[in-house]
Amino acid sequence: MRITSMKAFFFLSLLFFAGPSMATDTIFPGQALSGNQTIRSDGGTFELGFFTPGNSSNYYIGMWYGRLPTKTVVWVANRDQPLSDPSSSTLQLSHDGRLVLLKESRTEIWSTDVNSTTPNSTIAVLLDNGNLVVRGRSNSSSVLWQSFDHPTDTWLPGGKIGDSNHGKGKIVLTPWRSPENPATGIFSVDVGPNGTSHILLWNHTKIYWSSGEWTGKNFVNVPELDRNYYVKNFRHVKTENESYFTYDAGVPTAVTRFLLDYTGQLKQFVWGEGFTQWTIFWTRPTLQCEVYGFCGVFSSCNNQKEPLCECMQGFEPSVLKYWELEDHSDGCVRKTPLECGNGGNDTFFVISNTVFPVDSENLTVTTSEECEKACLSNCSCTAYAYDNGCLIWKGDLFNLRKLQDDNEGGKDLHVRIAASELVETGTNTTREKATTEKVTWILIGTIGGFLLLFVPDLRKATKNFSEKLGEGGFGSVFKGTLPNSTVIAVKKLKNLTQEEKTFRTEVSSIGTIQHINLVRLRGFCAEASKRCLVFDYMPNGSLEHHLFRKDSKILDWKTRYDIAVGTARGLAYLHEKCRDCIIHCDIKPENILLDAAYNPKVADFGLAKLIGRDFSRALTTMRGTRGYLAPEWLSGEAITPKADVFSYGMLLFEVVSGRRNRDLLEDGTDDYFPTRVVDVINRGDDVLTLLDSRLEGNATMEELTRACKVACWCIQDNEKDRPTMGQIVQILEGVSEVGTPPMPRFLQNLSGNPADGAINFQETSSEA
Helix, strand or coil: CHHHHHHHHHHHHHHCCCCCCCCCCEECCCCEECCCCEEECCCCCEEEEEECCCCCCCEEEEEEECCCCCCCEEEECCCCCCECCHHHCEEEECCCCCEEEECCCCCEEEECCCCCCCCCCEEEEECCCCCEEEEECCCCCCEEEEHHHCCCCEECCCCCEEEECCCCEEECECCEEECCEEEECCEEEEECCCCCCEEEEECCCEEEEECCCECCCCECCEHHHHHCCCEEEEEEEECCCCEEEEEEECCCCCEEEEEECCCCCEEEEEECCCCCCCEEEEEECCCHHHCCCCCCCCEEECCCCCCCEEECCCEEECCHHHHHCCCCCCCEEECCCCCHHHECCEEEEEEEEEECCCCCEEECCCCHHHHHHHHHCCCCEEEEEECCCEEEEECCCCCEEECCCCCCCCEEEEEEEEHHHHHHHCCCCCCCCCCCCCECCCECCEECCEEEECHHHHHHHCCCCCCEEEEECCEEEEEEECCCCCEEEEEEECCCCCCHHHHHHHHHHHHCCCECCECCEEEEEEECCEEEEEEECCCCCEHHHHHHCCCCCCCCHHHHHHHHHHHHHHHHHHHHCCCCCCCCCCCCHHHEEECCCCCEEECCCCHHHHHHHHHHHHHHCCCCCHHHCCHHHHHCCCCCHHHHHHHHHHHHHHHHHCCCCCCECCCCCECCHHHHHHHHHHHCCCHHHHCCHHHCCCCCHHHHHHHHHHHHHHCCCCHHHCCCHHHHHHHHCCCCCCCCCCCCHHHHCCCCCHHHHHHHHCCCCCCC
16 A cells, blocks of 8 residues: 555656746735736645636636646636736735736726625635635635636536535536637536536527436436546535535546536546546547537538538638637628528528438428428528428527438438529529520510510510509509419500610619519510510509508508508618618609518619609609608709608508598598697697598507607608618617607698698699
């Protein structure tokens, strides 16, 4: 036994010898640790001071093994608040007994947060088991704070995991973000809900590994624990105030520790006799890709490849420098935004032989094609799979794992990306090239991805323009059908003198503008002096038809409010999201079309560019338009997007009332509705009196009030007082609040003679 003891002593002497020893293990009141100064535990096993990890330029207060040739940090104080200059920073005891870390400006960035009632009565001591304690100077048993109650990523022998009265809460391990960044990582080691098992968590919510219940000897899922000779006295301690697990080192000639690695794996490391580096003795989960979310969002994990993590096609690392440091927790982001919410096209690419991400939803469809269509129609759907049923995923995709090629358990996952991204990567065939030969009777080529048509083709599609859908100041609209049975709407533009090349350029520009609340341009015709535009057909016609015509379906309040919000989103896209700001210039119920589900689509956007200098003259002579024009149209001031905001406000009034703003009341008296709304809002009267009587009061009061207030703000005389369309969307969606609007001056002028005043902003007798 004596020979063994001497051998152990000799080994530890060699193992732990590294540089000069410090004279103290204690920080006393009035002393401070700064620069390269350290304190060392009484036996020299642990040392505490400032350090910088790897090639980082940041500094931290940390604790490491004092006699190992490799600096292995086991605890960090200011892990989330690094320092830049240790020489001007200090670790010291405050007057009230706390251990505090002060940076260059003497600002406190970390402390033990436990006070002493007696000034200057505490000391900080680094113990030989790696526990830093703040205790009474005259009473060593009076421990006010200890690092064992606040571990970082390392569980030392004698340390705890569980619930501690000293720490006033749970004691958990959380990893570093990367080997060079000790900031709090996304994973954690905690105890299970019943307090008798260990669990690994992602983001403190998702369990991805469990030790199983404690049997008194080992854990159900870790039966090898009782054969782990580097650990002894592994036990569960439960008192009136505490419940935790702890253990002791099992071999006196070896150093051991449990580490929650930045990889999300719980590992046991050993440095034994004759070792020249740390050796991993035990790991759970065994495979890296079994760690939930290790590669972050929109990334796949492959145990057979290096590096393990790879962004999905169409995605790139969220923060490249973090990925280079092996920190994948922020995952990947799209190279190109999805086009669904903007009215554009999305498509899918296939990841084969995968284990599906978590949190899928089941849909009741019978074919893969129906599953794909269902996902495409939902802008929140980011992926789908058809495997004896339809599965879809919404939001971020987590925990996608690639399997070996010979593994028959893998499935195909279809991940949504912008169609343009798929074309650019060359995964699918590129867009069809324009052809110089006429194919059947409809397609002679494509310009910018749009159908280029001849007049005879359109005559055949529209049955010689026989079914007119409507007529406006810029031309008539006819219904048509393509050979593949696709129903279209063809607008024949009139009084257009642009040359063909300019027209094609402008149309191509308009055609790239795609949003779910904008009518989509499908093609055009430019032959001789004829100019036509081809759009998607909207089966439910215009908002004007449903609001004002007696033979139409009465729209309930929910549908009306959804139409108001959708229209605002479409205009906000035109104003704020396009490469060049697009001012619609003619917002009115006739230009809000409704698809089969009554989703609103703003029509005729971009016509101001096509019509050019004659656009203003056309507007001011157009029946049904002048009632929506902002004052600046008639005063000659510059036209900005706020002109559309004014028109939107006038439209919103009519959505609420279900009638034109200046329609006569039943008793024959004139009543300018916007004036009524402002009066009711400012007096605080019941807004239900403003609602379309056909709805019989069935409306959400909060939404109705919001809509009325927004409409009043939209028609303010000074455009600077009007909100932007983006702000309107936020208000209508309940994200932002809106105050009480003032009475516009032009409405005040109507109080003497409403009929005379209102006519200035209403219809003229001119024909469209």
